[in-house]
Amino acid sequence: MNTRYSLRKRVLVTGGAGFIGAHLCRRLVAEGNDVLCVDNFYTGTRENVADLLASPNFELLRHDVTFPLFVEVDEIYNLACPASPVHYQNNPVQTTKTSVHGAINMLGLAKRVRAKILQASTSEVYGDPTTHPQTEEYWGNVNPIGPRACYDEGKRCAETLFFDYYRQHRLRIKVARIFNTYGPYMHPNDGRVVSNFVMQALRGEPITLYGDGSQTRSFCYVSDLVEGLVRLMNSPDELTGPINLGNPNEMTVREMAEVVVRQCGSRSRITFAPLPADDPKQRQPDITKAQQLLGWRPTVALADGLAPTIEYFRRFLPSGA
């Protein structure tokens, strides 16, 4: 006999007050799940989930995943980890701890309550890739002692832990390798390229292009990404991943600067700044697996994703203009 009062699925989202987490929490609450959002507010904010606080299906807990957590849940989305190079390099030891100790604690929790657990991994496990586009079979090209290593190697070790818990403890795991994602609820001081360029364009400030801007990225709108995460979580147990989730629409960072300036109706000019160490030269997901196994592919065109993103960032202008 089921002795629980509620038959709603209990879903834990770590890093749930961050950019992607806030969208995911909203989606899971709207679907009628009981959502527990855990965050230490390092880069996320209470404001990102403020509209959910009144919902009886939503609970917000301030907690650092590097410490054990004892809750009863059916599913875990493990998103806790700063994702912007500026923020993850600010306290690199804490970044590695968040990925590694965080994974150990969340996997331990999943093991105790037999929950299904999804890891928000990253295209950074491919480092500065020598294979293009990147398939899940590629093992990567990561500098293990560089300034990005705290994030890249932390995420790689988290993947290792997920697969060892899968093999050793028969845990139900899902590993998503997320490529550059953008949208509303990115922090205006996040430091990543889309938020930087949009804020600079809206303020009429120079657009800071690192290097010559010829490095490429492929940008995915956040609603597409969240759809992919939910589909992966709901997929058959045999489907562990790793699976690439991203938009294959590759462009140079310079092209992104030009698109943002145009779409903001801005007169900002481009200024050049040094390329950060180990900045990957190219990045594009091969999403064949996601298409075939999840029936997923991105649907939001860049212009359609940038429009609500730009509107969101306008609220941070002093005049609200």
Ligand code: NAD
């Ligand atoms: P974000 O920085 O907006 O969100 C991360 C959240 O984790 C924040 O709310 C932060 O406060 C929280 N957090 C950090 N350390 C924590 C800790 N020790 N304990 C509890 N909470 C902690 O970043 P995001 O873009 O929303 O990324 C979410 C996840 O997706 C991250 O794991 C990131 O590595 C992964 N990812 C994102 C992208 C992207 O383009 N957005 C790409 C690849 C992977």
Ligand code: UDP
């Ligand atoms: N970038 C840039 N100007 C900025 C911020 C970022 O030219 O103000 C570049 C950065 O060097 C990288 C790309 O944009 O080549 C994407 O950077 P981001 O920090 O968003 O994420 P990454 O994909 O490097 O993790």
